[in-house]
Amino acid sequence: MSSIKIDCVVSETYKIGESPVWEEKEGTLVFVDITGQKVCRWDSSTKKVQSVSVEAPIGSVALRKSGGYVLAMGNTFSALNWEDQTVATLARVDEDKPNNRFNDGKVDPEGRFLAGTMSQEIRPAVVERNQGSLFTLYPDHSVVKHFDMVDISNGLDWSLDHKTLYYIDSLSFKVDALDYDMKTGKSSNRRTLYKLQQDEGIPDGMCIDAEGKLWVACYNGGRVIRIDPETGKQIQTVKLPTDKTTSCCFGGPDYSEMYVTSACEGMDEELKKRQPQSGGIYKITGLGVKGIAPTAFAG
Ligand SMILES: O=C(O)[C@H](O)[C@@H](O)[C@H](O)[C@H](O)CO
Numbered sequence: 001m002s003s004i005k006i007d008c009v010v011s012e013t014y015k016i017g018e019s020p021v022w023e024e025k026e027g028t029l030v031f032v033d034i035t036g037q038k039v040c041r042w043d044s045s046t047k048k049v050q051s052v053s054v055e056a057p058i059g060s061v062a063l064r065k066s067g068g069y070v071l072a073m074g075n076t077f078s079a080l081n082w083e084d085q086t087v088a089t090l091a092r093v094d095e096d097k098p099n100n101r102f103n104d105g106k107v108d109p110e111g112r113f114l115a116g117t118m119s120q121e122i123r124p125a126v127v128e129r130n131q132g133s134l135f136t137l138y139p140d141h142s143v144v145k146h147f148d149m150v151d152i153s154n155g156l157d158w159s160l161d162h163k164t165l166y167y168i169d170s171l172s173f174k175v176d177a178l179d180y181d182m183k184t185g186k187s188s189n190r191r192t193l194y195k196l197q198q199d200e201g202i203p204d205g206m207c208i209d210a211e212g213k214l215w216v217a218c219y220n221g222g223r224v225i226r227i228d229p230e231t232g233k234q235i236q237t238v239k240l241p242t243d244k245t246t247s248c249c250f251g252g253p254d255y256s257e258m259y260v261t262s263a264c265e266g267m268d269e270e271l272k273k274r275q276p277q278s279g280g281i282y283k284i285t286g287l288g289v290k291g292i293a294p295t296a297f298a299g
């Protein structure tokens with residue numbers, strides 16, 4: 001067994017840190033602060049964070065092949081030019097639901113950007129139910145909806161053979177699987193893979209490892225859990241020093257480190273005192289398993 005070590009590498013207290021993505025060519029971790037309305041970039045060699053403020057809550061960020069980043073922000077898919085800090089709208093969703101915003105998103109292995117929506121939170125994990133949907137932004141900037149009736153659209157990733165999309169609607173407390181047609185980007189046959197135990201909290205962000213197992217960050221659970229999609233069983237738990245773990249990704253040299261984001265929004269003073277690093281970014285080493293490189297949006 002390898003020995004697991006957890007370090008808080010960014011001790012900022014982001015309101016809702018989320019959507020970590022490793023940018024290999026720069027050795028940086030890109031992430032967002034959703035309600036803090038920021039896109040941030042942590043440089044693993046200088047240990048410094050640069051950030052760009054945006055004008056709406058930002059659910060997720062992804063790499064973009066043509067440079068800069070693609071954002072799921074407010075009710076728009078947008079492009080961020082990191083150099084001059086300008087944001088351009090690529091497409092809009094949920095125009096009939098002014099209280100909705102984008103949440104988690106990720107690029108599929110073919111370079112399409114998937115992200116889902118939710119009603120703005122009344123308080124953490126409390127929303128008007130069934131308002132969200134999951135969308136795909138194609139490289140030509142057209143948008144297609146997968147399904148609606150989502151509470152809090154959250155983590156997603158693909159199986160290593162690209163035939164399955166894994167998906168989390170947080171308030172279902174479940175990790176789902178869908179058949180995924182990589183040629184068209186369409187999904188079908190949604191079913192439950194794993195239901196969280198009560199002490200595990202609320203499933204939030206998710207990533208796959210190089211062995212095809214899923215890692216789920218558990219909000220209010222203070223942990224990431226590893227799930228075997230073959231058996232539908234939870235096979236490992238790694239606890240973190242904050243209850244508000246929100247998402248995870250692999251990064252670092254050869255993707256052998258895991259980065260975990262967290263939140264502090266909605267914590268009372270007593271809990272903040274006990275868990276002062278809530279809202280920070282954590283690095284886990286010694287997991288003994290690697291991740292895979294993220295794909296950049298092709299459009
Ligand atoms: O980051 C997200 O995905 C949501 O926007 C957050 O507010 C919480 O994580 C959620 O409440 C827990 O499911």
Ligand SMILES: [Zn+2]
Pocket residue numbers: 018103104154155204205246247
């Ligand atoms: Zn999330």
